[in-house]
Amino acid sequence: MQTENSGFKTVRNSRTTITELMIPSYANFGGKIHGGILLGLMDKVAYVCAAKHAGTYCVTASIDNVDFLQPIEVGELVSLKASVNYVGSTSLIVGIRITSENVKTQAIKHTNTSYFTMVAKDENHQSIKVPGLILETKDEVRRFADALRRKELKKQNHTVLKQIKSPLEMDNYKQLLKNERCVIDIIL
Ligand SMILES: CC(C)(COP(=O)(O)OP(=O)(O)OC[C@H]1O[C@@H](n2cnc3c(N)ncnc32)[C@H](O)[C@@H]1OP(=O)(O)O)[C@@H](O)C(=O)NCCC(=O)NCCS
Numbered sequence: 800m801q802t803e804n805s806g807f808k809t810v811r812n813s814r815t816t817i818t819e820l821m822i823p824s825y826a827n828f829g830g831k832i833h834g835g836i837l838l839g840l841m842d843k844v845a846y847v848c849a850a851k852h853a854g855t856y857c858v859t860a861s862i863d864n865v866d867f868l869q870p871i872e873v874g875e876l877v878s879l880k881a882s883v884n885y886v887g888s889t890s891l892i893v894g895i896r897i898t899s900e901n902v903k904t905q906a907i908k909h910t911n912t913s914y915f916t917m918v919a920k921d922e923n924h925q926s927i928k929v930p931g932l933i934l935e936t937k938d939e940v941r942r943f944a945d946a947l948r949r950k951e952l953k954k955q956n957h958t959v960l961k962q963i964k965s966p967l968e969m970d971n972y973k974q975l976l977k978n979e980r981c982v983i984d985i986i987l
Contacts, residue, residue: 804931804933806930806931807930807931807932807933808852808930808931808932808933809932809933809935810882810883810932810933810934810935810936810939811882811935812851812852813848813849813851813852813882813883814848814880814881814882815844815847815848815851815880815881815882816844816878816879816880816881817840817843817844817847817878817879817881818876818877818878818879819840819876819877819879820874820875820876820877821836821871821872821873821874821875821876821877821899822873823873825873826873830872830873831870831871831872832870832871832872832873832875832877834865834867837867837871837877837897837910837911838865840877840879841862841865841879841895841897841911841913841915842859842915844879844881844893844895845859845881845893845895845915845917846859846917847881848881848882848883848893849883849891849893849915849917849919852883852886852891852929852930852932853891853917853919853927853929853930854930855919855920855921855927856919856920856921856922857891857917857918857919857920858917858918858920859915859916859917860890860916860917860918861915861916862913862914862915862916863913863914863915863916863949863953864912864913864914865911865913866911867910867911868909868910868911869899869908869909869910871899871910872899872901874901874902875899875900875901875902876899876900876902877897877898877899877900877910878897878898878899878900879895879896879897880895880896880897880898881893881894881895882894882942883932884914884942884943884945884946885932885942885943885946885947885950886929886930886931886932887929887950888928888929889918889919889926889927889928889929890916890917890918890919890929891916891917891919891929892914892915892916892917892946892950893914893915893917894912894913894914894942894946895911895912895913895914895915896909896911896912897909897910897911897912897913898910914946914949
């Protein structure tokens with residue numbers, strides 16, 4: 800018998816981990832790992848996790864809060880753990896936790912936690928509905944609710960940020976920037 804929730808999937812069904820060795824070609828001039836390398840790995844693990852849940856091709860719609868908390872060294876093992884935290888209609892949010900391990904000392908540091916919003920697409924590139932989510936643990940319930948709250952805050956933020964796009968009079972800019980480390984030196 801078909802129930803309203805048939806076709807829903809568990810979080811564990813699409814949970815994904817990628818571990819990658821940080822090789823010298825990933826490093827910047829300071830000898831630390833490039834942020835772009837991590838972003839690429841995050842996009843990859845988010846895609847795998849989202850596509851497993853959606854059962855179809857997905858695109859990245861947005862990424863929230865990429866804060867690089869600690870540098871990563873060449874030779875460390877970086878692990879990216881991804882799981883579906885939230886599903887909407889055609890979108891889902893994948894939470895990614897990144898840790899880096901020094902293989903000699905076994906010291907593990909947390910370097911990032913980020914949230915990727917992915918949208919499921921059909922073969923004609925039309926957005927399609929994703930399966931609902933079965934929450935089996937208290938942490939999964941908390942993550943779903945947190946994602947919902949972050950989504951609401953993001954919506955409010957968008958409305959506020961739109962105001963920044965409306966240009967001000969030059970006098971207002973001068974007032975706003977008067978204690979900043981810049982000089983206005985416009986040649987007319
Ligand atoms: C992201 C994209 C699919 C949204 O398309 P759209 O026609 O504006 O879609 P909609 O407004 O109908 O939104 C579709 C879903 O995405 C969500 N969404 C769209 N933009 C979003 C954003 N910036 N942040 C969070 N969620 C977003 C909507 O909330 C909606 O979710 P829901 O169906 O679960 O309610 C479209 O802008 C796109 O294809 N962008 C390019 C993606 C890309 O190339 N990514 C990089 C390579 S993979």
